[in-house]
Amino acid sequence: MAASRFKSEQYYSESFVESAGAILFRLSTREICVIHLPSQNEYVLAKGRRNLGETRQSAAVREVKEETGYACRLLPLTMSTRNPPAIEKEPALDEPRIHTSAQEPFGLQIRHLSRGDVKVIWWYIAAVNEQEKSDSYTHGQGEFSVEFYSYTDVLKKLTFQTDRDLVEKAIHVMQGTYD
Numbered sequence: 001m002a003a004s005r006f007k008s009e010q011y012y013s014e015s016f017v018e019s020a021g022a023i024l025f026r027l028s029t030r031e032i033c034v035i036h037l038p039s040q041n042e043y044v045l046a047k048g049r050r051n052l053g054e055t056r057q058s059a060a061v062r063e064v065k066e067e068t069g070y071a072c073r074l075l076p077l078t079m080s081t082r083n084p085p086a087i088e089k090e091p092a093l094d095e096p097r098i099h100t101s102a103q104e105p106f107g108l109q110i111r112h113l114s115r116g117d118v119k120v121i122w123w124y125i126a127a128v129n130e131q132e133k134s135d136s137y138t139h140g141q142g143e144f145s146v147e148f149y150s151y152t153d154v155l156k157k158l159t160f161q162t163d164r165d166l167v168e169k170a171i172h173v174m175q176g177t178y179d
Contacts, residue, residue: 021047022126023170
């Protein structure tokens with residue numbers, strides 16, 4: 001029996017949870033949404049567990065709406081990814097390529113939990129549907145608030161370095177697509 005030439009980890013369904021979230025941009029004001037948890041004095045990004053049978057994209061949009069009250073849409077992006085195009089015209093290359101109008105995850109986070117379990121979080125970039133009324137006032141019930149900050153200020157507000165790294169990358173991808 002040959003050993004794999006790649007370092008790998010393997011988990012079964014009872015040992016992992018899959019989540020999805022999005023960096024939520026308000027395009028008209030060039031701001032990013034965060035959730036403030038006063039009881040822990042933390043500023044975090046919207047994300048949550050993917051339901052059985054739900055696509056990752058749908059989970060990200062649903063979780064952002066549930067946690068922020070803002071309807072949103074995933075943005076088509078110009079981004080580098082190792083995923084091949086939907087229809088390949090050339091032999092598959094296992095290297096990053098630039099794609100336009102991609103609505104794919106721009107980030108993947110793996111958190112190691114207790115007892116050797118893991119949480120896998122797929123990250124997308126989304127925009128508030130500004131023409132739709134927010135129902136954020138119904139969420140949190142005083143346990144948290146939803147706040148928007150400029151690109152510069154959001155990096156100062158976020159509690160965790162991993163969240164700041166995600167937002168920096170999201171800003172870079174957005175600027176490469178829309179600026």
